[in-house]
Amino acid sequence: MILSGREILKHMGKEIIIEPFDKARINPNSYNLSLHNELLVYDNEILDMKKPNPARKIIIPETGLLLEPNRLYLGRTNEFTSTNQYVPMLEGRSSTGRLGLFIHVTAGFGDIGFAGYWTLEIFCIQPLIIYPNVEVCQIYYHHIEGEYDLYSSGKYQNNTGVQPSLMYKDFEK
Numbered sequence: 001m002i003l004s005g006r007e008i009l010k011h012m013g014k015e016i017i018i019e020p021f022d023k024a025r026i027n028p029n030s031y032n033l034s035l036h037n038e039l040l041v042y043d044n045e046i047l048d049m050k051k052p053n054p055a056r057k058i059i060i061p062e063t064g065l066l067l068e069p070n071r072l073y074l075g076r077t078n079e080f081t082s083t084n085q086y087v088p089m090l091e092g093r094s095s096t097g098r099l100g101l102f103i104h105v106t107a108g109f110g111d112i113g114f115a116g117y118w119t120l121e122i123f124c125i126q127p128l129i130i131y132p133n134v135e136v137c138q139i140y141y142h143h144i145e146g147e148y149d150l151y152s153s154g155k156y157q158n159n160t161g162v163q164p165s166l167m168y169k170d171f172e173k
Contacts, residue, residue, distance in 0.1 A: 003029065008140075015085040030138035033137050038059060039060060039122070040058070055074070067122070076119050076120060088139055090109075090110065093138055096136050107121060114151045119162055
């Protein structure tokens with residue numbers, strides 16, 4: 001079952017942490033998250049899963065940044081989120097989707113116990129100008145049934161910035 005907006009609000013600051021929090025961003029069954037002004041873009045055209053892939057930082061100016069189609073941009077939310085009781089999920093807002101902007105290409109499913117900023121896999125269909133601090137996605141929460149273990153991976157927990165893929169660490173096991 002998905003928590004309603006009222007239920008999210010009821011658990012805010014206890015079982016659900018969103019910082020900074022703005023009550024105006026509560027929806028009927030989600031909360032809007034915004035885009036930080038920092039993006040990462042991979043330097044190499046060909047990426048290798050078994051190796052760290054170099055990336056460079058791009059700052060989105062207040063006047064906007066033109067995104068190119070067929071290029072992956074990694075961004076992050078301005079908001080730090082955490083929950084030890086619910087399964088967090090991330091979806092793009094319909095307004096961004098209607099502009100051909102995909103906010104999280106594949107990683108919208110969070111683990112119970114995750115604490116950090118959400119890395120966004122951003123991709124656009126046609127050239128699009130984006131701006132910092134725009135509400136681009138929404139987080140919602142599911143109940144979990146049965147016993148569970150909290151997310152404890154060292155790869156992405158308690159991150160502080162945009163994180164490139166750390167998949168290469170999976171090959172080190």
